[in-house]
Amino acid sequence: MITFEQVVKRYPDGTVAVDDLSFEVPEGEILVLVGPSGCGKTTSMRMINRMIEPTSGLIRVDGRDVMATDPAELRRGIGYVIQQIGLFPHRSVADNIGTVPRLLGWQQDRTDERVEELVEVVGLRAELAERYPHQLSGGQRQRVGVARALAADPPVLLMDEPFGAVDPIVRGHLQEEFLRLQAEVRKTIVFVTHDIDEAIVMGDRIAILAEGGVLQQLDTPVKILARPANAFVEEFLGAERELRRLALIPVSEVTADRGPVVRPGTDTDEATRIAAAAGTDWIAIVDGDNTVAGWSYVTDLNGVVGASDARPFAATVLAGDSLRTALDVLVASPNGVAVRVGPSGSYEGLVTRELVTEALR
Numbered sequence: 499m500i501t502f503e504q505v506v507k508r509y510p511d512g513t514v515a516v517d518d519l520s521f522e523v524p525e526g527e528i529l530v531l532v533g534p535s536g537c538g539k540t541t542s543m544r545m546i547n548r549m550i551e552p553t554s555g556l557i558r559v560d561g562r563d564v565m566a567t568d569p570a571e572l573r574r575g576i577g578y579v580i581q582q583i584g585l586f587p588h589r590s591v592a593d594n595i596g597t598v599p600r601l602l603g604w605q606q607d608r609t610d611e612r613v614e615e616l617v618e619v620v621g622l623r624a625e626l627a628e629r630y631p632h633q634l635s636g637g638q639r640q641r642v643g644v645a646r647a648l649a650a651d652p653p654v655l656l657m658d659e660p661f662g663a664v665d666p667i668v669r670g671h672l673q674e675e676f677l678r679l680q681a682e683v684r685k686t687i688v689f690v691t692h693d694i695d696e697a698i699v700m701g702d703r704i705a706i707l708a709e710g711g712v713l714q715q716l717d718t719p720v721k722i723l724a725r726p727a728n729a730f731v732e733e734f735l736g737a738e739r740e741l742r743r744l745a746l747i748p749v750s751e752v753t754a755d756r757g758p759v760v761r762p763g764t765d766t767d768e769a770t771r772i773a774a775a776a777g778t779d780w781i782a783i784v785d786g787d788n789t790v791a792g793w794s795y796v797t798d799l800n801g802v803v804g805a806s807d808a809r810p811f812a813a814t815v816l817a818g819d820s821l822r823t824a825l826d827v828l829v830a831s832p833n834g835v836a837v838r839v840g841p842s843g844s845y846e847g848l849v850t851r852e853l854v855t856e857a858l859r
């Protein structure tokens with residue numbers, strides 16, 4: 499647990515970088531500090547491990563006032579990952595990852611074992627351990643940075659734009675991998691970024707700061723996107739706020755429409771009535787065992803509905819997909835619906851644009 503109580507940082511030249519900042523990061527949570535350049539994110543983070551000392555206020559890590567803790571001891575319990583990872587260029591990947599264990603005086607065997615384990619945990623191939631930092635890609639270097647920060651298994655991690663130096667696709671992979679890792683290791687993390695999308699993906703909660711280090715809003719991504727506290731936050735979230743919100747809501751949150759369901763063997767008149775009752779000019783064809791066969795315009799039917807009448811749905815979603823994904827596939831759907839299917843292809847109903855829009859309200 500990390501707590502800030504009315505923390506102020508005024509630099510000697512009079513710049514107030516952080517003003518009256520209070521928050522807490524419960525154990526095992528990621529708090530993202532986000533805001534425009536110069537809003538005091540890095541200053542706030544560096545006060546946690548005493549790289550910068552607060553002018554006033556109280557910062558505690560696991561109940562202990564950081565200013566009353568020996569800095570070296572404090573930092574042993576705090577892993578630190580930065581964008582320019584600062585790997586030692588003349589040391590191998592393995593040596594870099596083993597830095598802290600060596601400082602702590604671990605036996606060589608134990609260090610080697612831990613390094614081997616971490617190389618795998620952060621998704622690096624084992625043979626990369628013998629390379630030097632300049633022989634790695636940007637994404638691989640970032641992974642080494644994360645591995646090094648985790649080496650001595652500190653309960654707290656500080657991450658300052660840790661994935662900032664790589665292209666958006668690699669960044670996406672690193673974010674995903676890191677969240678998978680975090681689900682296992684459950685560190686208490688303060689994560690700094692200027693990128694709102696990264697904040698939304700990474701944060702259990704997000705703190706949005708404005709220039710002068712003034713906290714504007716602190717809440718879960720879902721709540722912030724649904725209800726920005728003020729005009730500053732609204733503007734910071736940008737014009738795509740609603741789309742960003744949709745990305746966080748799973749398809750399972752909306753009750754799928756039953757839809758004009760017809761079994762093979764139904765005659766055309768009955769199928770037409772079912773379509774009309776649902777207000778459509780087409781039917782969904784679902785087999786007796788509830789597997790989706792496809793759909794058909796009523797006018798294409800002849801006699802009884804058969805499997806051969808079914809054309810595949812152009813848009814398919816799963817319960818765990820986001821409404822953003824649903825909206826993306828809906829755009830390409832000729833009958834304006836996405837069919838929601840279960841894991842084994844069972845019919846779970848229809849998702850429409852109206853249902854997606856309603857979910858935002």
Ligand SMILES: Nc1ncnc2c1ncn2[C@@H]1O[C@H](COP(=O)(O)OP(=O)(O)OP(=O)(O)O)[C@@H](O)[C@H]1O
Nearest residue numbers: 509511513515534535536537538539540541542692
């Ligand atoms: N040593 C210093 N002396 C005076 N002012 C400083 C010092 N370090 C930072 N500042 C100022 O404090 C404010 C906050 O800086 P900080 O680096 O914490 O912002 P940030 O939100 O991390 O910015 P960025 O996203 O650009 O890294 C800025 O106005 C900066 O110019």
